[in-house]
Amino acid sequence: MNRTLIPFTIYTIGKYVYKIQSISINRKIIESGRKFIQILYSGYYASQLKSVGLQFRLGYPVKFIYGAQYICIGNFFTSFPQLRLEAIKTETKTPHIIIGDNVSMGYNCQINCIDKIVIGNNVLFGSNIFITDHFHGASNIDETYISPNKRALYSKGPVVIDDNVWIGQNVSVMPNVVIGEGCIIGANSVVTHDIPAFSIAAGCPAKIIKRMK
Structure with a gap:
C-alpha cells in the first residue's frame, strides 16, 4: 500500500470504529475494535521513529509527528489523543x-524541538502541555x-525534565530549563527557570512554593 494512503486508511477505519459507540452492540466488541485501531495506529508511527521501546x-488521533527520525521513545509510552511531536x-x-520509560501524556500535548528536549522515566503529563526549546527569533x-x-528559529538551550516529575494541566515549559527529579508543577504554570529537585512550583512565571526534601 502507498505509504501516503496508510494514515488516511487508518483514520477512515478509526472513524467508523468510534462511530459504532452510538450503536447498541456488545461493549467488548467496541473495546476490541478500539484496541486494534490503537495498535495499528501506534505501529505506523513507531516504524518511523529513530528508536522505540x-x-x-x-491515542487516536495524533495531530502529527514531524521529524520522527530524531525522536527516541522508551518502554511503556502512552498518550491520549491529539499528541504533537515536532x-x-x-x-x-x-x-x-529523548523520552524515557513509563511516560504518560494527557490530551493535546505538544513538544517542539530544534535543539534537545530530554524527558526522564516515570513522568506524568496532564492535558494541554506545551514544551519548547526555541522561539521565533532571538528577541x-x-x-x-x-x-x-x-x-x-532560535534556541536559548535544551529542556530537561528529570525522573518522577508530575506536570499539571495547561503548563508551558520554556527553553533552557531543567525541572529536577520528583518535582510537581501546578496547573496553568509557565516554567521559565530551573526548578530544583523535589520542589512544588506554580504560577506565571512558576515559583517554588514548597520544598519536599
Whole structure:
C-alpha cells in the first residue's frame, strides 16, 4: 500500500470504529475494535521513529509527528489523543527528542524541538502541555522589523525534565530549563527557570512554593 494512503486508511477505519459507540452492540466488541485501531495506529508511527521501546501506545488521533527520525521513545509510552511531536532540523542544529520509560501524556500535548528536549522515566503529563526549546527569533531590536513567522528559529538551550516529575494541566515549559527529579508543577504554570529537585512550583512565571526534601 502507498505509504501516503496508510494514515488516511487508518483514520477512515478509526472513524467508523468510534462511530459504532452510538450503536447498541456488545461493549467488548467496541473495546476490541478500539484496541486494534490503537495498535495499528501506534505501529505506523513507531516504524518511523529513530528508536522505540515496548508497548508504545498512541491515542487516536495524533495531530502529527514531524521529524520522527530524531525522536527516541522508551518502554511503556502512552498518550491520549491529539499528541504533537515536532523535531525540526535547522541549518545550525540537529534536534533530539529523548523520552524515557513509563511516560504518560494527557490530551493535546505538544513538544517542539530544534535543539534537545530530554524527558526522564516515570513522568506524568496532564492535558494541554506545551514544551519548547526555541522561539521565533532571538528577541532583539533588529528582528522587530521582520514578520515573526519569517524570523529564524532560535534556541536559548535544551529542556530537561528529570525522573518522577508530575506536570499539571495547561503548563508551558520554556527553553533552557531543567525541572529536577520528583518535582510537581501546578496547573496553568509557565516554567521559565530551573526548578530544583523535589520542589512544588506554580504560577506565571512558576515559583517554588514548597520544598519536599
